[in-house]
Amino acid sequence: MAVVGVLALQGSYNEHMAALRRIGVKGVEVRKPEQLLGVDSLIIPGGESTTMAKLANYHNLFPALREFVGGGKPVWGTCAGLIFLANKAVGIKSGGQELVGGLDCTVHRNFFGSQLQSFETELLVPKLAEKEGGNDTCRGVFIRAPAILEVGSDVEILADCPVPADRPSITVTSAEGAEEVYSKDRVIVAVRQGNILATAFHPELTSDSRWHRFFLDMDKESQTKAFAALSLCSSEKDGENMPKNKPLDLPIFE
Ligand SMILES: NC(=O)CC[C@H](N)C(=O)O
Numbered sequence: 001m002a003v004v005g006v007l008a009l010q011g012s013y014n015e016h017m018a019a020l021r022r023i024g025v026k027g028v029e030v031r032k033p034e035q036l037l038g039v040d041s042l043i044i045p046g047g048e049s050t051t052m053a054k055l056a057n058y059h060n061l062f063p064a065l066r067e068f069v070g071g072g073k074p075v076w077g078t079c080a081g082l083i084f085l086a087n088k089a090v091g092i093k094s095g096g097q098e099l100v101g102g103l104d105c106t107v108h109r110n111f112f113g114s115q116l117q118s119f120e121t122e123l124l125v126p127k128l129a130e131k132e133g134g135n136d137t138c139r140g141v142f143i144r145a146p147a148i149l150e151v152g153s154d155v156e157i158l159a160d161c162p163v164p165a166d167r168p169s170i171t172v173t174s175a176e177g178a179e180e181v182y183s184k185d186r187v188i189v190a191v192r193q194g195n196i197l198a199t200a201f202h203p204e205l206t207s208d209s210r211w212h213r214f215f216l217d218m219d220k221e222s223q224t225k226a227f228a229a230l231s232l233c234s235s236e237k238d239g240e241n242m243p244k245n246k247p248l249d250l251p252i253f254e
Contacts, residue, residue, distance in 0.1 A: 001025075002040040002041060002216075002219045002220070002223060003026075003028055003038060003040050003041075004020055004025055004026075004027050004039065004040070004041050004042075004043065004216070004219070005027070005028050005029075005030040005035065005036065005038075005039030005040075005041065005042040005043070006020070006027045006028070006029055006030065006043045006045065007030050007031075007042060007043065007044045007052075007056075007061075007081070008029035008030060008031055009031060009047075009052050009055040009056060009059070009061075010047045010048065010051055010052045010055055011045045011046050011047015011048065011079075011080055012045045012046045012047060012078070012079075013029065013043075013045045015045070015202075016045050016078075016204045016212075018204070019203070019204040020212060022207075022209055023209045023212055023213060023216075025216065027043070031059060032059060032061075033059070033060055033061055033063070033064035034064075036064050036067075039073075040073060040219055040222075041073055041074035041075065041076075041215070041216075041219040041222075042065075042073065042074070042075045043075075043076045043077075043081070043215070044075065044077040044078070044080075044081030044084050044085065044100075045078055045079075045081055045204070046078045046080045046081060046143065046202050047079070047080045048080060049080035049083040049084060049089075049097065049109065050092070050093050050097050052080055052084065053084070053098045056098070057098060062098055062100065065084075065100045066100055066101065066102070069085070069100055069101075069102035069195070069196065070102065072195050072222065073195060073222065074196075074197070074218040074219045074222050075196050075197070076196075076197040076198070076199075076211075076215045076218075077103075077196075077198045077199075078198075078199050078202055078203065078204065079143065079145055079146065079199070079200060079201065079202060080146075082103075082107060082146055082148075082198040082199065082200055083097075083107055083109055084099060084100045085099075085100055085101065085102055085103040085196055086099060086103050086107040086148075086198075087099070087102070087103060087104055087105065087106075088105070088106040089106070089107050089108075089109055089146075090106060090107070090108050090109070090149070090172070090173075091108045091109040091110055091170065092109050102193075102196055103155070103191070103193055103196045104151065104152030104154060104155055104193060105148045105149075105150060105151040105152065105155055105188075105191065105193075106148070106149045106150050107146050107147070107148050107149065108146055108147055108149055108170060108172075108182075109146050110144055110145075110146065111145065111146055111147035111149075111167070111170065111187065111200075112144070112145045112146075112147065112164065112167055113144075113166070113167045113168050115143070115144045117144075117164070117166060117167060118142055118143045118144055118145070119142050119164065120139060120140065120141050121139075121140050121142070121161060122137045122138070122139060122140070123137060123138055123139075123140040123159045123161055123189065124136060124137055124159065125137060125138045125158060125159050125190070127156075127158050128158060128159075128211065128214055129210075131214055131217065132210040132213050132214055132217075133210075134208075134210055138159075138203070138206070138208050138210065138211070139206045139208060140159070140161065140189065140201040141201050141202040141206060142189075142201050142202075143202060145189075145200045145201060146200050147187040147188065147189055147200050148188035148189065148191060148198075148200065149182065149188075151188060151191060151193075152193075154193050154194070155191050155193045156192045156193070157188050157190070157191055158190040158191055158199075159188075159190035159199075160187060160189060161186065161187065161189050162185060162186055163182075163184065163185055163186060163187050169181050170182050192218075195218065195222060197214070197215055197218060199211065
């Protein structure tokens with residue numbers, strides 16, 4: 001069975017470990033770069049992204065995390081984890097903040113305001129329901145949450161939500177480079193781009209395990225792809241005399 005790593009520097013990693021346990025999967029806590037070599041997929045939890053980035057720097061994790069994401073293994077960022085995975089983050093502390101990147105989007109670090117403006121809402125998630133069954137909605141727990149302001153063309157939007165009226169207005173840079181107030185009435189809160197899944201909210205704090213299952217399915221997909229690529233590559237190498245109906249990278253006891 002594939003090994004799911006959970007980045008365990010800070011934040012809600014215990015809750016992700018428990019959510020995995022609930023569906024019969026043993027997560028592995030990851031704190032050091034070399035531990036990434038032993039996992040097939042990785043969850044980057046919510047917490048506080050600046051603190052998490054400082055700890056990741058201290059443990060020299062950024063290069064290994066970038067390699068992991070770039071290598072195509074499934075990675076899921078929740079909340080602060082989403083910020084980590086974004087190619088661009090705005091609303092960050094002065095002095096900047098290191099990102100892992102890989103997800104073609106711009107994220108606003110505290111889009112929904114302060115801790116006091118944390119909220120829960122029902123989100124419409126047809127693609128999640130299509131894949132994992134159940135209702136067309138899921139409970140979104142937003143804790144001093146970020147949101148995704150814009151995405152690249154390869155990014156699939158899995159959920160958006162109305163912008164709450166009590167949120168402080170934020171300034172964004174338009175395509176033409178002008179500063180303007182974010183005025184759309186909805187904002188993106190869950191996306192997928194290939195091997196990367198990102199949610200601005202916290203599924204690990206609810207009893208709905210569909211987001212964890214969705215992520216594990218991404219893991220299965222990626223294992224199948226890796227297997228197919230390996231078979232293809234050995235069939236190219238080994239030529240026509242190999243039997244066509246056997247997986248080529250399994251031991252042959254003949
Ligand atoms: N719950 C969360 O992960 C909050 C993230 C927070 N907005 C940050 O900057 O890191």
